[in-house]
Amino acid sequence: MIYAKDINEQTPWQDLTPGGEIYEPGTARAFNTGTWRTNTPVFHPEACKHCMLCVPFCPDSAIPVKDGKRLDFDYMHCKGCGICEEVCPFPAITMLTGGAAK
């Protein structure tokens, strides 16, 4: 069985799966799609009340939560759409122009 962790962009065709089949769930976690980001959200923890409104709105599940607290953005998956800033009732998220993480 060939797992996603065993292949990369240097893997020869003989070692890939037929049709690109994937034999495990959740492989998107390992795939850096943050390079596509157009704008960049910045998290201001001092202003955050952890109301959790931003978390379900994020289309890329790029806002990690631990023990009832939201953490800083997962820039490996954030595309910079800015929905989090729109729904945040506090000044806890601001957007920077451009895709480079702060």
Add this chain to the structure above:
Amino acid sequence: MSHRLSGNEAVAYAMKQVNPDVMGAFPITPSTEIPEYFAEYVANGEVNTEFVAVESEHSSMSVCIAAQAAGARAISATSSCGLALMYELLYVAASCRLPITLACVNRALSGPININADHSDSMGARDSGWIQIYAENNQEAYDNFLMAMPIGEHPSVRLPVMTCMDGFITSHAVENIELLETDVVRRFVGEYKPEHYLLKKENPLAVGPYDVSAYYMEHKVMQAEAMKAAKARILEVAAEFAKISGRHYGLLEEYRMEDAQLALVLIGSTAGTAKAAVDRLREKGVKAGLVKVRVFRPFPGEELAQALAKTRAVAVMDKSESFSANGGPVFAETRSALYDLQERPYLINIVYGLGGRDVKVEDIEKVFGRLADIAATGEIGTVYTHMGHRSREEKV
């Protein structure tokens, strides 16, 4: 056991004997009878197949893709514009490496709309990644369908298979046919046991994920290698099939080619007509022969070059127009295959039989007449011509 069946009946009967898990099908002339007969088997409880009546061929092939990915054996049947409507899904099936079996009853593509036989439908899908096997008659249509699954499902191949027969000429004409016993068929075809499938709960599976440019080409190379590997598998299965049926099949069929100087290359039911012409000419002492291309994908290029190596003049007969302005698809493949020969025969291309235009023994004899002239004079004349149409100019 000996029977008299039409080509469509023969293929539907083969399907019944295989008893596949799922059939997704939509009616279209001249293939309509296949799902019609099969639906009767389903209604009578003669098969356990889940018959999915869909709203289009785009959906019938989608049903097959989903079913096959889930781990089921899926089949379909179609013709002409139905195959064209499947176009996108044909590529999905092949690239997902899902060994679906499709009975294609060859019919002209629109337009102008026409329901009769030519190969423009399946030839349009020749680069979709499907194995294509063409039948000359009802017996071959039946036999080819039975061999399709053992070929396509083999781990070295994992490709969908299209078995083709000429619309009406083969699909509706009733001929004598030898059928195998159902238990013999079941043993020969076996169970479909893919290593990975969606319903296998032990390992989650994603089929057909997005492929970035860093991977797409590698997957296409894998597909190309599988198509190359299919050649050996087709012959292996044919050898097994010969044991249970006594009928022998190769990638090509060579007819009276041993010492042939003038030869035809063609596909499908016209081979029967052309064999009669070859026999007539042989009686007159003409060294005529023909090569029937049975498997068009993978294309048996080396084998064809070998078969034609000692001929002087060859006519490639295309029953479809590819509008390349440079000849039909069989011609393109044949000319390419012959390039590696040290000494090549003279080669012409004749596009014929479009939209059900008849071709008779006399027509084929005329083609051989033209080949005899070419062999004698070394003058090829126009390489790519049509035959059987009305014209102000006189020609073959």
